[in-house]
Amino acid sequence: MTETQLGPTPSQTVGPFLHIGLTWPDGADVVPEGTPGAIRIGGVLYDGNGDPVPDGLVETWQADPEGRFDHPDGEASRGAPLVPGFRGFGRCATGADGRWEVRTVKPGAVAEQAPHIDVSVFARGLLDRVVTRIYFPDEEVANARDPLLAEVPAARVPALIARPTGLGELRFDIRLRGEGETVFFQI
Amino acid sequence: MTLSRPVGYRSAPDGTHPPLDHPDYRSTAPRAPSQPPIVLPHRLTEVTGPLLAGERIGERDHDLTTQHDGEALGQRIVVFGRVCDSDGRAVPDTLVEIWQANAAGRYAHPGDNWSAPLDPNFTGGGRVVTDSAGNYSFTTIKPGAYPWSNHHNAWRPSHIHFSLFGRAFTQRLVTQMYFPDDPLFAQDPIFNSVPDPKARQRLISTFDLAATRPGWALAYRFDIVLRGREQTPFEEPHD
Numbered sequence: 001m002t003e004t005q006l007g008p009t010p011s012q013t014v015g016p017f018l019h020i021g022l023t024w025p026d027g028a029d030v031v032p033e034g035t036p037g038a039i040r041i042g043g044v045l046y047d048g049n050g051d052p053v054p055d056g057l058v059e060t061w062q063a064d065p066e067g068r069f070d071h072p073d074g075e076a077s078r079g080a081p082l083v084p085g086f087r088g089f090g091r092c093a094t095g096a097d098g099r100w101e102v103r104t105v106k107p108g109a110v111a112e113q114a115p116h117i118d119v120s121v122f123a124r125g126l127l128d129r130v131v132t133r134i135y136f137p138d139e140e141v142a143n144a145r146d147p148l149l150a151e152v153p154a155a156r157v158p159a160l161i162a163r164p165t166g167l168g169e170l171r172f173d174i175r176l177r178g179e180g181e182t183v184f185f186q187i
Numbered sequence: 188m189t190l191s192r193p194v195g196y197r198s199a200p201d202g203t204h205p206p207l208d209h210p211d212y213r214s215t216a217p218r219a220p221s222q223p224p225i226v227l228p229h230r231l232t233e234v235t236g237p238l239l240a241g242e243r244i245g246e247r248d249h250d251l252t253t254q255h256d257g258e259a260l261g262q263r264i265v266v267f268g269r270v271c272d273s274d275g276r277a278v279p280d281t282l283v284e285i286w287q288a289n290a291a292g293r294y295a296h297p298g299d300n301w302s303a304p305l306d307p308n309f310t311g312g313g314r315v316v317t318d319s320a321g322n323y324s325f326t327t328i329k330p331g332a333y334p335w336s337n338h339h340n341a342w343r344p345s346h347i348h349f350s351l352f353g354r355a356f357t358q359r360l361v362t363q364m365y366f367p368d369d370p371l372f373a374q375d376p377i378f379n380s381v382p383d384p385k386a387r388q389r390l391i392s393t394f395d396l397a398a399t400r401p402g403w404a405l406a407y408r409f410d411i412v413l414r415g416r417e418q419t420p421f422e423e424p425h426d
Contacts, residue, residue, distance in 0.1 A: 021286025
C-alpha cells in the first residue's frame with residue numbers, strides 16, 4: 001500500500017507578508033455581528049522573548065453550540081444550522097501589539113470531549129503551523145473528563161483554558177516558547 | 188461513543204515537513220516551541236474542517252495580472268496543477284489562496300522596505316477553488332528574487348506562497364512553490380529546511396511547454412499532495 005502513496009507536499013513558513021493572501025474582511029466572524037449569545041475570544045501571541053508577534057495569523061475551527069459540524073464526516077452530528085451564518089471557522093492576523101480576536105459562540109461538547117476550539121498558528125519563523133486547543137473555564141467537570149486534557153501534564157493544563165475577562169469575553173494568550181509555553185499538539 | 192474516533196489522517200513520512208527549530212533560519216529561534224508536541228488523536232474536530240468554496244472568490248482573483256486598471260509588469264505565467272491526497276484522490280472544491288512579490292521582488296505590503304519598485308498594477312494576492320477533479324489555475328507574473336537579512340548576502344529564491352484547506356482541519360497546508368533550476372536554492376534556509384531532498388523537490392514547479400499559452404504566457408505546473416486517510420472508509424453510496 002505504501003509504495004503507491006504519494007509524498008505529501010512539505011510545509012513552508014507564511015513569511016511576514018501573509019496579509020496579502022490570507023486576510024478576509026470578515027475573517028474574524030465565526031458568527032455574524034449581532035448573533036445572540038456571541039462571545040469574543042482573543043489574546044496576544046507572544047514569542048520566546050515575551051515580545052508580541054505582530055506578523056502572525058490565528059485560525060480557529062469548532063463545532064456549533066450543539067456540538068455539530070456542517071461537514072460530510074460529521075454526518076451523524078449534522079442538522080439544520082442552529083446559529084444563522086455560523087461558519088465554524090475564524091481567522092485573524094495579529095496586530096502590531098500581537099493581538100488577535102474572533103467573534104464566535106461557545107461550541108457544544110463533541111461526543112465525550114469537553115467543549116473546545118482547535119487553533120492553528122502561523123507566523124514568520126514558523127516553518128509549519130503549530131496547533132493548540134482552547135477549552136472553557138466554566139466547564140470544570142467536562143474538562144476533568146476530557147480525553148485529550150488527560151494526556152497533558154497537569155501543570156500545563158491551565159495554559160489551554162481561556163480566562164474570562166468580562167461579559168462574553170474570553171482571553172487566550174498564546175506563548176510560542178519559554179515560560180508559560182502554550183501546549184501544542186501533533187496532529 | 189462509537190463516533191468519537193473517526194478514521195484519522197496519516198502522518199507525513201519523516202523528513203517531509205521542516206523541523207520548527209531550524210537554526211539556519213534565524214527567525215525560528217524565538218518562535219519555535221521548546222516542548223515536544225503532545226499527540227492529538229484525530230476526533231471529529233480534526234477530521235472535519237471549513238468547506239470554503241466559491242463564496243470567497245472575487246471576479247479577478249484567479250488572474251493577478253488584471254486586478255487593476257493597467258496590466259501588471261513582468262513575465263506572464265500560468266501556474267496550475269492538481270490537488271490530491273497521498274492516495275492520489277482528487278481534493279475537489281477546496282480553496283487555494285496565493286500571495287507573492289512582484290516582478291522586481293517587492294511585496295505590495297507596508298512591511299516590505301526593500302528599494303525595488305512597486306508596481307501599481309500588481310497586488311500579488313489570488314484565490315481560486317479546485318474543480319471536481321482537484322485542478323486549479325492562476326494567471327500571474329513570475330515573482331522576482333529579493334534580499335533579506337537572515338545571513339550575509341541572503342536572497343530568497345523566486346517563490347509563490349500557497350495556502351490550502353483540504354477537507355479537514357488535519358489537511359491544512361501552507362507552503363511555497365519555487366521555480367525550476369533556481370541558482371539561489373543552495374543558500375536558502377527556508378527551502379533547505381525540508382530534511383528529505385526528495386520531499387524538497389516537490390516544492391519545485393515544473394515548466395510545462397504543452398500548457399504554455401502561445402503568444403501569451405509561459406506555464407508552470409505545481410501539483411499539491413495533502414495527507415490521506417489512515418485507512419479507506421467503506422465506500423459511501425454514489426451520489
